[in-house]
Amino acid sequence: MKITKFLAPLLLAFVILFTSCDNDNDNVNTPLSTVNETYPTNNTAGVSRNSVITATFSEPMDASTITTSSFIVKEGTTNVSGSVNYSGETATFTPTDNLSAGKIYTATITKAVKDLAGNAIAADMVWNFTTGGTLTTLNVVDLGASANYVILAKTAINNNSTSAIVGDLGLSPAATSYxxxxxxxxxxGYATSAQITGKAFAADMADPTPTNLTTAVENMITAYNDAAGRPSPDYIEYATGNIGGKTLSPGLYKWTNSVTIPSSITISGxxxxxxIFQIAGDLNISTGINITLAGGAQAKNIFWQVAGQATFGTTSHFEGIVLSMTGITxxxxxxxKGRALAQTTVILDGSSVTQPQ
Incomplete structure (x- = not known):
């Protein structure tokens, strides 16, 4: 009985010590959270100026610890203004304004970020990237002789109802009957119409019209290829192709699919x-939607290169030069206000087309 009373405290002390050691071992063996993946990746160059910066963690994190104080983006020593969100193990930093062209940015996830158990990440995560884009003002697309026409097409120009065209129109290699x-x-060498403030030209008219039109069409194709081939876009897949409601700053935009404009936009500069808008698919503007210019922006300096169809909805208003590989409706x-330059057909329906000054 006395032995039992003597051993009991020792046994209890041993159990407490063993449990404490086991807990310490658990703490040592539990791996701390890390950032497994970032976008952009470290030292990436040519990053789009409209990019969202992301960090994906190795496990679920405490969202309340992921803020603009713990997820920081800087250009040099200047903090970039933006908003931070967290979902599905990924934190996102969305800049308030587009990033500047050709600048080095540093993104940091600090140890203030914690997992659900309250453990801080293993170490601050720091990575750098460089934006792409044009460092100087873009050069305009040289339209060559195609700039002599407000409408230029290869296969047909079709009109329904009464339209109003200010400027010359040309068609080649198709004939006047198209x-x-x-x-x-x-x-x-030309034709007139009460609907055209200017002249109409076609490939079967008297010299020098056929030669002039051949040159204009060749120049139109060259201009299309120039616009499509411009390198170093400022904005890639901007708004995933739905640019309704946006204000578009000067620069080179690139989309690998179609672009839609379901609500009015402003082009400001x-x-x-x-x-220059590089569009690999179609361009569609919804009914009654307007493109408005602001700050002195000019339609003659706005180029829409469209690989597919360009369609302007009923009573919509458009600004700029359309270079379409397919057709314009x-x-x-x-x-x-601009130019409709199509490598196939231009279709009008009680429409108004005015050349830019």
Whole structure:
């Protein structure tokens, strides 16, 4: 009995010591959270200026610890303004404004970030990336002789109802008979129409019209290829192709799919600024939607290179030069300040097309 009373405290002390050691071992063996993946990856160059910066963790984290104080992006010593969100083990930093072109940025996830058990990440995660884009004002796309026409097509120009065209139109290699719905009056080397403030030209008219049109079409194709081939885009897949409601700054934009404009947009910049939109799919503007210019931006400096169809919805208003590999359709009452330059057909329906000054 006395032995039992003597051993009991020792046994209890041993159990406490063993448990404590086991807990210490658990703490030692539990791996601390890390950042497994980032976007952009470290030392990446040519990053789009509209990029969202992300960090993916090795386990679920305490979202309340992931803030603008613990997820920081800097350009040099200057903090980038933005918002931070966390979902599905991934934290995102969305800059308030587009990043600057050709700059080195540093992103940091600090040890203030903790997992669900309250453990801080193993160490601060720091990575760098460099933005792409144009460091100087873009050069305009040289339209060559195609700039002599407000509408230029290769296969047909079709009009329904009464349209109003300010500027010359040209068609080649197709003949005059493929210009329909404009009630043309033939003259020597050109035709006129009450719907055209200018002249209409086609490949079967008197010299030098055929030669002039051949040059214009060749120049149109060259201009298309120039616009499509411009390198170092400022913005890649901007708004995933749905740019409705956006204000578009000067620069080079690139999409690998179609672009839609379901609500009105603003193109804002100075009179010398240039915009080039590279669109691998279609361009679609919804009914009644307007493109508005601000700050002195000029339609003659805005180039929409469209590999697919460009379609402007009923009563919509468009600004800029369209270089389409496929076709351009202005639906009923649509208006356009710019040029419709298509490698197939231009279709009008009670539309208004005015050349830019």
């Amino acid at each position: 210009i329909t719905g404009l009630a043309l009056t033939n003259a020597t 100075t009179a010398s600024d240039v915009w 202005l639906q009923t009452g649509a208006t356009m």
